[in-house]
Amino acid sequence: MYLELWWFLTVPIFFVIGWVASRWDRKKNRRRKQTKFKDLEKLVLFLTEENHSDAIKLLQGIIKDYERSLYLQKSLGILFRRCGFFDRALEIHAALLSMRKVDSVFLDSILIDLTKDYICAGLYDKALQALELIESEKYCRQTLELRLKINQRLKQWEQALKTLENLENHSGEEYENLRIHFFCELIENGIIKYKEKLKKMNSDHKRVKEILSDKNKIALDSGDFICNFCAAKFDYFFWKCHLCETWDSCEKLSYDKH
Secondary structure: OHHHHHHHHHHHHHHHHHHHHHHHHHHHHHHHHHHHHHHHHHHHHHHHOOOHHHHHHHHHHHHHHOOOOHHHHHHHHHHHHHOOOHHHHHHHHHHHHOOOOOOHHHHHHHHHHHHHHHHHHOOHHHHHHHHHOOOOHHHHHHHHHHHHHHHHHOOOHHHHHHHHHHHHHHHOOOOHHHHHHHHHHHHHOOOOOHHHHHHHOOOOOHHHHHHHOOOOOOOOOEEEEEEOOOOOEEEEOOOEOOOOOOEOOEEEOOOOOO
16 A cells, blocks of 8 residues: 555656656757747848858758758758859759659759759750750740850850740740840851841841941950949950850940049
């Protein structure tokens, strides 16, 4: 009887211990959630301020608690690319391609990022191979735009014209300005047959007038020039910015003598 009564008296003690432990766990979980929320707030702030280096460090810490989050890992790869760590970006995005039970649309989005990684790293053959693997119609426009970017980087102007035509057919938009520059590039490379096509466009573009008049006044202009898109400065005139690759963004800097 004494033993049974003793055990009966321990029940409320164990109950109290369990209640205290559960309260402690709740506090710990609450603190963890608050810490994670603060980390996410900081991450948003760093990204807003374009502080990519601190955003990368913080995101790496967050991923440790969310190892299965494919979107966080994808984001980390994008940040590495923006910071110039192309090898790290390629490593992350290539690893995501090998993940199982991932839907095809997400895989295609990874291939888009992988293509961008390859382009930034100068691996254009690999970039084209990655584009060939994309199947989703959702990324058709991005695929054509990336292919056009590669064509321009490799100065494949005739191929760029074909890609541009496909892009126009898909988007329903016209890119007359790009076509003008592609024709001019081909003419300057000695392919005269595009001169007739350029005339038919009947454009008032400065470069067209320069090409058709067989003059090179603008291109030979000296001074200080700036890209009105990315603010890169050059000591010569350009039709396409060598940094951001924007056409017709060149402006001559004029200094106030006073």
